[in-house]
Amino acid sequence: MKKNEIKQRLERSVNEAPMDVFARIQETPVRKMERHDEITRQRKKRRSPILSRPVALGVSMMIIMIFAVTGWYQYMVSPDSHLYFDVNPGVEIVMNRREKVIDLIGINQEGEALVNRVDYKGEELSTVQNRILEEMVEENILEGSRQVMLVSALHRDPDTSQRIAREFDQGIHRFFGDREMELVVFRQSIVRSNTLDEFGEIYNLSIGKMTFIRNLMILNSDLELEDLVERSLEELLLISMDTGLELDRIIETDDDYREFELPERPEPEAAPQQDPEPEPQPEPRPEPQPDPQPDPRITLAGLEEVLREKIGGSVIIELDYDKDDREYEITMYHEDYEYELEIDAFTGRIKEMDRDELDEDEKRLYQKFLDRLIGIGEVERLTLSRIGGGYIEEIELDEDEGRWIYEIEALYNGVEYELEIDAYTGEILKFERDDSL
């Protein structure tokens, strides 16, 4: 069944659901609420952080001067320190001089969603921190066994900044103490600047993460802002490690991230991709006999050729070999369209084709991420040279936390193999032989 058909059938079946509830909705008496409750509360709009603009700065200064007379205001209500906590949701916690939380601001969409569920007014930082972490756990934000977090504190006194960040870091470790996860918390004391504010606003990043990115760029001038702002903290760490940056110079941590088994890969932007070498040591494998029944289907390199000729260039999202119909079923992108194709596996003839125009956002995303991928011919070469021969049965392109990966199933001498290959660099990330068949 084609994707379009699935969509149409789904649409029809949902549209058929009998819905005759309007009369009841209209007639049931309701009591008007006096204020929003947990259910109807609207997502807070992102406010620009206090003191972010010269005008705001002036106004705040005046307020502070006015209230300095009475004193209490400054003590209780005016922001004294800011803490930016970046995981993937980014939140800003604003505290008064007694280090009670007076405001909680979501930096990005996930952050906004999060802060809406957390009560914070007048609470201790550690209490709010635990609530935030609990929410993150409950909402399954912390998927995966490895978490990289960034804690950035802003206070006019650098020692205070450092202390706030350190205590927050310790709080995180206490919270996750008995969990099995690799946790890296980076800490930094930051200083506010208009540039950071501005860029943070443009890219929807906290000035904490913005500071980190700027510092990375100071360490390595080849890094590009446009690329870095899209990256998760884990990816930023990966890039730093790959390019040998001395992170100690810009960031503090008590966690040994060097212990991480982060697969090495060249950073795609900075290092122009060379022909990736196949993995040096292939796994022990059955003695290379010729395949019992030689399969005359065209190679993926040949298929790539067909696609390039008939459609023009190709980013393959999915490829399946259908042995009953002896055809390749392919989903691919080219320019502004998604194509679904069925191609005769022996002649390379296109038996069926269907295409859908992408919407603007998909176009942008795909252009950005998918343009530089290695082709299926190369995937085939890497896969088969690692296995020693055989055929690819299936390829799927998948995104995992910002990393694009080809997931491959191949068959050789009746044994099934599963591989994962980095779609930018060609690095083999996973190689498994399934002996159960």
Add this chain to the structure above:
Amino acid sequence: MILFAAVFDNSPTEYEQLNTPEIDENLFRRIGDEDPEALKELYEKTHRILYAYVLSMTKNHEDALDLVQDTYLKIRSAAHLYEPMGKPLAWMFTIAKNLTRNHFRRTQRFTDQEDQDLENDPKFSYVRDPEDRMVLESTMRILTEEERQIVILHSIAGFKHREMAENLEMPLATVLSKYHRALRKLRKHLEGEGGYLEKE
């Protein structure tokens, strides 16, 4: 180029594709002022989408219908409090999601959803075409909640991926990769790899 001829002939469907509704945020103010026309307009524009969204969480027609009704009642009692901020549908989704969660908590089904799936008769008997019904049931059965939301909203409401990212509060790349993965899963299942319908 002849190849493209095959492309266009299967696009029209019997049902008119609903487009993502343009909702005038003033509707909420008018509903707050007890304007029956405003309520009707909002309902007409959004009930199918809201139903689809809730259904992707409840997997069950009866519950979905109840919760859609509750959502509009809640909107009636809170419409005067609505602050326009450009995302009316997101607010409606929020209310529907919160009500659905409460519903699950109350009935304590939230925790052991696996058991519930086995006992639960989703009652999609109103779907006339058996293949349509099979697709709907498979969607409910094999996809995760997020995948269902994405696939259903995209198919029914013609939501753009970006709109889903906004309304479901997920990053765009996540929506896209989940969407493709979900359709792949469904397709494989329907092609018989999981084929429970044939077996049963």
